[in-house]
Amino acid sequence: MVQYSQSLDTAFAALSDPTRRGILEQLGRTEASISDLAVSFEMTLTGIKKHVGILEEAGFVITEKVGRVRQCRLGPRRLDDESAWIDRYRRMVEGRLDRLGAFLERTKERERT
């Protein structure tokens, strides 16, 4: 019954925090170092590293040490699976609402005749 998708689990968990969504948005515009991100989000280096670690584990971010600086950029993961799951769910719900609407329409029709 349950579709076990570890990957969807870690992805949605990674997206459940406003700072992590903000980091993705910032890296979507341009690369940034851990220090850049700490300034942007008014957070300690340790705090930002923790968030970046979670994003890295989910495949959303890649980090690379360049000299003394840890540089962050978007990883290979593009949220395609997450988007697909949500779209499938919405279509299913809409389909059900459409069928319910059609049923109510038929019922009204029958009452009129």
Add this chain to the structure above:
Amino acid sequence: MVQYSQSLDTAFAALSDPTRRGILEQLGRTEASISDLAVSFEMTLTGIKKHVGILEEAGFVITEKVGRVRQCRLGPRRLDDESAWIDRYRRMVEGRLDRLGAFLERTKERERT
């Protein structure tokens, strides 16, 4: 910088568990009682109640006591905001990749001439 959206936080956190996604999928097909769900997911009533509680808090599920049975159905929340956030993010990343591609194309062009 950070867009605080409590609602996106609770939504993505609710979706980060395979049982909870499964419950949404089952309720998308038809209503179910807590006991029905416990059977479907081979889980204790307490375990299912906890998951349903998290989905209820996020607005994804509504429960109603009918006699002795707690009946669950989909709530008013339709994942529109979550879908919009992901789509916006994907468009941003794709836009950046397109610009990068165009830049590489121009560079190659210049080398040929």
